[in-house]
Amino acid sequence: MNKPLAAIAAFAGLVFLGSGAWMLAGHFRAQDAVLVEIVQDGKVLYTVDLASEEDRSIRIEGADSWNLVTVRGGEIFMEEAGCPDQTCVKMGVLRAENLPIVCLPNKLVIRFADSQEVS
Template structure:
């Protein structure tokens, strides 16, 4: 351990702190964007897209049931997505890395599950925010 302290130079610490702050930048932008339309009555909708095309939209807020949705990518590739009350996860997938399965449940707006080999994205959007966005831009 003594060697590490001996090795460290001032800029090591400065640089590490800077890079950590930089890695929080996307979250900061996202939070400030969200707070613009943080409404109590917003509705969370899980949007499932494959290759940038929306295939399924599921309303999560006030959802009380558990159900499975199978998204077929091709003849032998699929993702099985499970909606459990107000949260959603990928139950199983035929992709090689299984990163999407290990991501686990998501429930808050802005959270995503990405399955890159299948180009599948599950994103939770706040429906209230979407409509307001359109009003602002028009």
């Protein structure tokens, strides 16, 4: 094994283990957040308090696509999307802070808000 190859192997190994550990750490963090932001194109469109929000669906239009965001029973998820891959719909319910629901075509992000003060 030559030196550059060893360096490449060490780098790849570190990235693999590091990202794995980081992922696990995020997974096991206690999840009590209830304040959710719906962000499009860098702007917060809606802030939803899952603890008090009534069940409803919000249709959000974008330049090329659209999304139907649904709040039901204290959970939020992407119910429908106007794109062919439907990845955001398959992601299911928003659960983790480190895994926001993202719709790339519509530049839409559903995520837990950074500050969790419920007013």
